[in-house]
Amino acid sequence: MELNKWEKAFGDNPSLENAQKLEHAQEEYNTTVGEGVSNNSKLGEDLGEEAARRHMLQQKEFEGAKEVDDPPLPETPNGLKRFDQLWRDKDGNLVIVEAKSPNGVLEWRQSNGRPDGTVMVKQGSIEYVRTILADMRERAFTRMPSRPGPCATYSSRPTRTFEVLQYSPSILTGLLRRNALVSIIPRHPFPTGNAEAGLAVLQQSAEGWIGRLEGRSTALGEALDTALTLAKAHCLMDPRGATFPTWDAWVNAMQVGSAVFAAATTTEGQVQCRIAHEDRMLQATGLQPYVTPGSWLTAFYLAVVCRERDRITALCQVPLSLLRENSPGFDEFEFAWIDTLQTYWLGGDGLGQKLVAAIDGTDPQAVRSGQEVVGKLLYPPMEMFHQIVRGDNDGFNRALAAALQWHREYWSEEERAVLVSGLVALGPLAMTCLAHDAGIPIDVESDYLPTVLVTRNWCGEFPT
Structure with a gap:
């Protein structure tokens, strides 16, 4: 209230100007509230309570x-x-x-x-x-x-x-x-009876694939699939991503994803990559069947979630022509979407036109991929990104809620409902991390969206 303000100002500096302003504020207060009514913060609280009550009604x-x-x-x-x-x-x-x-x-x-x-x-x-x-x-x-x-x-x-x-x-x-x-998007039902045993099997498998990478670097594709599955599986019993084993698994998956493209694009015979707390010398692999737009997006999303700026930059320097050469069967919108993300991160020109091309390319009449996959899984991160670029807080949260609803619809189908892949919405998670770091308040909560990964609580816990 103005009276509080000028009472404080006069107390700090009893000047003639402050005395006049205090007198004016007192007159306005008496007119509004009533003469002789004590000035205290309870009045403001009571006003706020009643205003909130009327607003609800x-x-x-x-x-x-x-x-x-x-x-x-x-x-x-x-x-x-x-x-x-x-x-x-x-x-x-x-x-x-x-x-x-x-x-x-x-x-x-x-x-x-x-x-x-x-x-x-x-x-x-x-x-x-x-x-x-x-x-x-x-x-x-x-x-x-x-x-x-x-x-x-x-x-x-x-x-x-x-x-x-x-x-x-x-x-x-x-x-x-x-x-x-806050809007809540619940995760589809998922059996948890064998969760611990399943995690142990996945952990052993991931360690096995990672352990043989130095001798057989072309196993990076299998290593990425297994490491990402393990990371998502941890979120079954730890949906907030609050424990260290969960974070460790996500970092390992991120490191393998980035290594896929480091090994594919290096001009040397070997490249050093840090994976699972060790620096490993990987052989140059060149183009492999797993070097695709899909694996690039997975690697990019993982690097964004883990806030790995250098790895994001390296991924954004992967030539789009390399992906086109190795992936002739992919839809054009996927290349346009990668081009958009690379342009955004590197500060290039034509961001708006590239984003429009990517979104327009998801039209059902234009895609060769399954329309359900495109509409419910691949398109939603683009719309979320669109709202980030616009700086539209409400628009972003609406797009996020819609993305998670579509994710739930897709993974609720009977034949998909028991697959670990659906436990976390990776693309929407990455876009939410970008939004969070851009200062957009996140007003949607879901087990598909591990909160602690969004708020980057574990970042910097150990060298990555």
């Missing part, structure tokens, strides 16, 4: 929603470590509303729960929701109720308020599934 999307107030949300000192408002829509979904006083902004705070308290989380993000839930759980188990039972009040509080235990489990589940700022 006016939203068509939430028509028929009712505020959860029986029992009310727990009161805390200064309103910290709690949600401002909680609403239930007509379908039973829960909506979190963050109310702000005039000139208020979404703020950052230290996390609690997942991820651990070493990172900051922003109001409105799913990690902030998890943090508040963790705070509520702690209060539920550390404050002793004044009387037993699921509706216990707390003797340390003068008003009738209830903690998180009263909302479990339905409200806790709902809070993680729906809030006003």
